[in-house]
Amino acid sequence: MDESFGPEYVRPAQPDCSRCGCCTAALCEKGRNSLLRCSGHTSDETRPMVLECPCSGESTKHTASWRMAQVRVTRLASELPIVAEAEALLRALAGGSTSEDAEGVFPQLQLRGLARLVSGIPAISPLGFTYLAARDDVRAGAVVRVVDIDKVARTARVEVVAWRPDEPVTVLLDQIVSDSGLDVDSLPGRWLSAEANCHADTADRLVLTGFRADAPLPAGWMRVGGDQG
Known part of the structure; x- marks a missing residue:
């Protein structure tokens, strides 16, 4: 006699992501907030299908x-x-030039993500522009204050005193922890120092590196309620 133990359980299908067409919405939500991207949060079988998902890629802002x-x-x-020679070619590409790669350095730019082929023609990538901006910008030590952290998104909002102290910018939480050696839970309200390009015109162009825990409290930043970092 066949035994019946009730209907077989089938996991409900998850809704597809409306932006990419290759992932579920839940996978893209996780991938956006992870350095592993979407491909790092799926099975070996489905990984090739989501490997190039734009929702978590480095060319998509704020991932x-x-x-x-x-x-x-x-x-x-x-x-x-x-x-x-490679930088000279990169600057030429940034200016719209299609000059020949006489030194054979274009593969170096491709390897680092600074340039790419577009319809078979060498072109600078968005990261190439970031590289040139970093070469041309003045980077200097800056005092920053951690406003708050998001453990789910693995981000932190920080105020940069020398930039726009009332406009918090978002940085990777794990970057601060790795650079400074501080415990995550000790970060909110904490004063830190970092390297920054404080002439950046937008938050997206402001890049903070080298977080350290040795920042002095800036003059005039004593806050009501004892919030002194």
Whole structure:
């Protein structure tokens, strides 16, 4: 006699993401806030299908991978710049030139994500512009205050005193923790120092690197209620 234990349970299908067409909405929500992107939160079987998902890619503003790419390229520009010939080609591409790559350095730019082929023609990438901005900007030490943190999105909002102290900017929470060595729960209200390009015209162009826990409290920033970091 066959035994019946009730209807077989089938997990309800999750709604598709309306932006990409390759992931579920839940997967993209997770991927946007993770350096692993969407592909790092799915099975081996489905990973190839979501590998290039734009919802979590570094070319999509405000994703975790986009924020990390800004930091990576800025540090590359200031700490380990590309060779002069490669930078010259990158600047030529930024100016719209289609000059020949006489030195054969275009593959170096591609490898670092600074340039790409568009319809078979060499072109600068958004990260290439970030690199050149980092080369041309004045970067200096800045005092920052951690306003609050979001443990789910793994981000923190910080005020940059020398930029726009009343306009918090979003940075990766794990970047602050890795740089400073501080505990996550100790960050809200904390004063830190970092390197910044305080001449940036928008929050998206402001890139903070090298967070440290040795920042003095700026004069005039004593807050009512004892919030002194």
